[in-house]
Amino acid sequence: MAVFSERLRTGLAQRQTAGLYRHRVTLNSAQGAKVCIQGREYHNFCSNDYLGLAAHPRVIERFRSAAVEFGVGSGASHLVCGHSAPHHELEEALAEFTGRPRALLFSSGYMANTGVLTSLLQRGDYVFEDRLNHASLLDGGLHSGAHFKRFAHNDVAALEAKLQSVKGPSLVVVDGVFSMDGDTAPLAELSGLCARRDAWLMVDDAHGFGVLGACGVGSTEAAGLDASAVPVLMATLGKAFGTAGAFVAGSELLIEGLIQQSRNYIYTTALPPALAAASLEALSLVREEGWRREFLADLIQRFRRGAQQLALPLMASDSAIQPLLVGDPERALRLSAQLRERGLLISAIRPPTVPAGTSRLRITLSAAHSEEQVDQLLQWLADCWSED
Numbered sequence: 237m238a239v240f241s242e243r244l245r246t247g248l249a250q251r252q253t254a255g256l257y258r259h260r261v262t263l264n265s266a267q268g269a270k271v272c273i274q275g276r277e278y279h280n281f282c283s284n285d286y287l288g289l290a291a292h293p294r295v296i297e298r299f300r301s302a303a304v305e306f307g308v309g310s311g312a313s314h315l316v317c318g319h320s321a322p323h324h325e326l327e328e329a330l331a332e333f334t335g336r337p338r339a340l341l342f343s344s345g346y347m348a349n350t351g352v353l354t355s356l357l358q359r360g361d362y363v364f365e366d367r368l369n370h371a372s373l374l375d376g377g378l379h380s381g382a383h384f385k386r387f388a389h390n391d392v393a394a395l396e397a398k399l400q401s402v403k404g405p406s407l408v409v410v411d412g413v414f415s416m417d418g419d420t421a422p423l424a425e426l427s428g429l430c431a432r433r434d435a436w437l438m439v440d441d442a443h444g445f446g447v448l449g450a451c452g453v454g455s456t457e458a459a460g461l462d463a464s465a466v467p468v469l470m471a472t473l474g475k476a477f478g479t480a481g482a483f484v485a486g487s488e489l490l491i492e493g494l495i496q497q498s499r500n501y502i503y504t505t506a507l508p509p510a511l512a513a514a515s516l517e518a519l520s521l522v523r524e525e526g527w528r529r530e531f532l533a534d535l536i537q538r539f540r541r542g543a544q545q546l547a548l549p550l551m552a553s554d555s556a557i558q559p560l561l562v563g564d565p566e567r568a569l570r571l572s573a574q575l576r577e578r579g580l581l582i583s584a585i586r587p588p589t590v591p592a593g594t595s596r597l598r599i600t601l602s603a604a605h606s607e608e609q610v611d612q613l614l615q616w617l618a619d620c621w622s623e624d
């Protein structure tokens with residue numbers, strides 16, 4: 237129908253004019269501190285491979301050997317015949333690692349978040365979300381049928397006022413580490429508030445899992461919160477773990493409820509078993525090689541110190557996500573292009589991913605980077621910043 241084509245054309249033209257058109261880059265190499273695009277090597281400062289595990293030889297080898305044993309495709313959904321031994325072993329290992337009775341694998345973080353929210357919540361309930369929550373949390377909350385309430389970013393007092401004004405089952409949902417800002421949620425305060433108000437707290441720890449806490453369990457470990465303080469914990473495996481997929485960890489009741497009711501769990505093909513095996517290997521590396529977290533923390537400090545000396549407008553973040561606030565989307569794009577010419581891969585993040593007027597360069601650091609790479613990054617950032 238002509239109307240659909242016309243609508244698409246108008247939408248694309250509007251994005252183009254507003255400087256919001258998006259393009260994909262095609263890598264010709266594995267993920268890593270350096271990547272190859274059309275024959276040229278770039279320093280990669282925009283990946284979420286925070287620990288450098290995505291192309292780790294042990295993870296690759298485990299993937300390969302599991303593919304030989306279990307094949308490539310899982311063949312069916314978990315409830316039909318797609319649930320295999322590596323999936324099961326990974327769920328048990330993740331439950332143990334996060335200190336929760338059980339864990340359940342989902343094919344992606346997006347599916348886990350929307351799956352949990354639409355299963356747990358019903359019409360008449362209340363869901364409270366930080367306004368900077370990941371899109372999958374916002375979408376899940378909006379589609380759940382519950383009253384959907386957003387609160388000001390990290391503002392516990394604002395949330396408290398909103399919680400006080402409602403009567404009904406309430407779920408508070410936050411990112412542990414905010415994906416585009418890199419700052420962390422005040423989890424201890426939030427869990428205290430939820431306990432006082434008889435609400436449940438759900439944490440999406442996509443960017444904290446593997447990186448934060450003494451053992452790498454993530455934001456909840458860093459905040460000293462157990463399963464009773466955070467009844468619903470979700471994390472992804474495609475970031476620090478370097479593989480793909482996601483899981484939800486919590487009580488026996490929560491996990492059985494999701495298995496029986498979550499449409500995102502039931503009506504989709506299970507992840508390839510070899511991916512689950514690769515995630516088990518990544519988990520072993522996270523446990524054995526604490527130096528990756530320590531080195532990453534050192535690089536973050538080095539970057540922040542350097543950026544402060546160069547007066548670059550860093551956002552307030554202690555995590556591996558270190559955004560530089562630019563404001564104007566066109567300038568963010570220009571800066572990203574100028575850095576690219578020098579050999580740096582950093583993406584410009586623009587609305588609607590971030591609020592209007594807050595376009596930024598989302599710089600991410602990884603344990604795979606060297607100190608020299610971080611120093612080079614700082615130098616080129618300063619050059620491009622002063623030239624544009």
Ligand SMILES: Cc1ncc(COP(=O)(O)O)c(C=O)c1O
Nearest residue numbers: 344345346370415440442472474
């Ligand atoms: C905070 C957060 N939650 C969820 C997701 C979705 O995870 P996945 O990529 O596995 O769908 C992402 C990013 O992708 C994220 O940054």
